[in-house]
Amino acid sequence: MSESTNRNANNAPALMPPVDVVEDSGGITLYADLPGVPKDKLDLHVEADTLTIEGAAVLDAPDGLAANYAEIDTPRYRRVFTLSKELDPSKVAAELNHGVLKLRIPKAEHAKPRRIEVNVA
């Protein structure tokens, strides 16, 4: 899995969320920090070998709120990754909990490691 410079057709400015990517023998686990993004504003899609994570942050702001100071100045997140072909994008599992997205992308059956028996002749 690698990150691509391809930008989505929708080129609205967006923040790049920090991620952790961990690989084990069964697949890849990706964690992304998406604070403020509710489940219905999270958009995950895989197109060919491109995985796009997009989300819109929703804050409950009272009427007449004027910002004094902002470190998060864009209420959108976007990040794009290129999947390698041993990953199976049809079996991606996603969980969103306390603003952290956890994606599990398993490896295709044929790409899982196998132990090869050595026969002594």
Added chain:
Amino acid sequence: MFGTFFPRDILAELNRMQHDIQRSFDISPSIRGIGRGGYPALNVGGTAQSVEIYAFAPGVDPATLDVNLDRGVMTIAGERKSELPSADAKTSVHIDERFRGRFRRVLTLPDDADPNGVSARYRDGVLHISVKRRAEAQPRRISVQ
């Protein structure tokens, strides 16, 4: 660290560079340093009746969040546990950008903030603290006798 070698989103990269440059050239930073890029990120806003603070702290157990208000100084502290596997596990970490460990951020509230009118909610990884302004500091019309 990865960003330097593999530029991805040019706008995000420029943004990061701008913050780095700002940090090195800011000759009179706030006494508590520049929190930009820190964890949790803070947004602060206000209305006539309240001061609203948003701390972007995803992945924290709300029960372990510690919000204190002492003489007009608010402290937000807590800890975010690592989700990375231990080193001996048969895994490899390809990207490691998310914050882990203990954090603490401190901010000064305006003079009219009411320490008895504070409420805090944690939803979708955002801690929203609302501090009421004192009633006696609200603008009012004075009737002329």
